[in-house]
Amino acid sequence: MVMTSSLIEAVKQRAHAERERTSHPAEFPELPPVPAARYGDHEFFELERREVFGRSWLMVAHVDELPDTGDFRLIDHLAKPIVLLRTEDGGVNAFLNTCKHRGAALVTDAAGHAGRRLTCPYHSWVYGLDGALLGYPETQNFPPLDKECLGLTPVRCETWGPLVFVNLDDGAPTLHQYLGQVGEDLSELGDLAGRLHLVDRTAFDVDVNWKLPVDANIETYHVNTVHRDSAAKVLDQAATGIQLLGQGHSRMLITMQNGQSMGDLLPFPSLFDGVGDLPNAGTFSYHVFPNLSIVFSGLGFMFFITNWPSGPNQSQYHVHFCSSVPSNGDDSTQLNTQFAQINRSVLLEDLSVLPGMQRSIDTGSLDYVRLGYQERRIYYLHETIDRVIGVERVPEELRVPAVLGDFIES
Numbered sequence: 001m002v003m004t005s006s007l008i009e010a011v012k013q014r015a016h017a018e019r020e021r022t023s024h025p026a027e028f029p030e031l032p033p034v035p036a037a038r039y040g041d042h043e044f045f046e047l048e049r050r051e052v053f054g055r056s057w058l059m060v061a062h063v064d065e066l067p068d069t070g071d072f073r074l075i076d077h078l079a080k081p082i083v084l085l086r087t088e089d090g091g092v093n094a095f096l097n098t099c100k101h102r103g104a105a106l107v108t109d110a111a112g113h114a115g116r117r118l119t120c121p122y123h124s125w126v127y128g129l130d131g132a133l134l135g136y137p138e139t140q141n142f143p144p145l146d147k148e149c150l151g152l153t154p155v156r157c158e159t160w161g162p163l164v165f166v167n168l169d170d171g172a173p174t175l176h177q178y179l180g181q182v183g184e185d186l187s188e189l190g191d192l193a194g195r196l197h198l199v200d201r202t203a204f205d206v207d208v209n210w211k212l213p214v215d216a217n218i219e220t221y222h223v224n225t226v227h228r229d230s231a232a233k234v235l236d237q238a239a240t241g242i243q244l245l246g247q248g249h250s251r252m253l254i255t256m257q258n259g260q261s262m263g264d265l266l267p268f269p270s271l272f273d274g275v276g277d278l279p280n281a282g283t284f285s286y287h288v289f290p291n292l293s294i295v296f297s298g299l300g301f302m303f304f305i306t307n308w309p310s311g312p313n314q315s316q317y318h319v320h321f322c323s324s325v326p327s328n329g330d331d332s333t334q335l336n337t338q339f340a341q342i343n344r345s346v347l348l349e350d351l352s353v354l355p356g357m358q359r360s361i362d363t364g365s366l367d368y369v370r371l372g373y374q375e376r377r378i379y380y381l382h383e384t385i386d387r388v389i390g391v392e393r394v395p396e397e398l399r400v401p402a403v404l405g406d407f408i409e410s
């Protein structure tokens, strides 16, 4: 399944219709104020980390970050430490980065090459790339150990084309089920391993709650202000169309000004047929609950933004920039770097505003966040967070009432 031509047209029309709208939509409720403490409360942060990030499918890597058999990558920004390993059959396995002997971290570098096996740095227990315990020194010190039971603890791991996802919950649905409509719209992404190349990667700490950068990615109300000297020169803020999809996901198109085409600015070969010309019509993007933004820059350049909770008012901001053209050290490398830089500088404009907002929250200067119709994806994120945690477990004063159920389109 890809997007039908009538859906593609409807997405464009929605954005155009928004351009003409002059009043608040009569049928849409006034969004209840969102308690600002949801962006800084310690207990709520722990709930999110455990119940949301502990049970969602999370994009943690691009397969190009593990090109060869035995390559590993440490994922240390979740509630439990995870090691990703490239296996002999070309797949990716995920395990807790925890030795079954006494719990030493098996890898400590952010990335590297383990060869054919992983050896614990403490007492040299040895594991295969499939997690099996292969051996341990001085067997005479132990009664016969059940090696079957002492393999590394596996973590659910699935790839979607070039993207690697993990889920800490053994009982979670499949990634395909989780992605729902997003997976349908972008089903071609599943065939893009080896064709959508990782060309640049950004990762840094930001002193704000994980949701603040996410919020900035899922509304365009700020474009004419924050991005007045960059994105606002080519994008028409008012012509933004939004669809809330099932399971907390959503879709958005902010249209180019004056019928321009993103394709004219971006000379990358196309990778997609099934989304029509939406990625050329403007900035076309998806939010995958809870923390992934999939953003098209034309049909051959994309980036994937994830923001990770590290504390109530701290997070880690990651961007994977991907292109249909590999960076081979020639002109294509320059072009990829240039487009990554352009997009990165626009994203940094968002981040420059957010610490002031966090300070307002942390000092109790802001009681509620007030959201307009155009910011309803942010409300949808909050609603979904409470649903996933279980509303009754959310401290009463921090709850948001569910009001968007009738406005979900798939």
Ligand code: FES
Pocket (backbone or CB within 6 Å): 099, 100, 101, 102, 103, 104, 120, 121, 122, 123, 124, 125
């Ligand atoms: S803790 Fe790993 S071998 Fe001892």
Ligand SMILES: [Fe+2]
Pocket (backbone or CB within 6 Å): 216, 217, 222, 223, 226, 227, 346, 347, 350
């Ligand atoms: Fe922005």
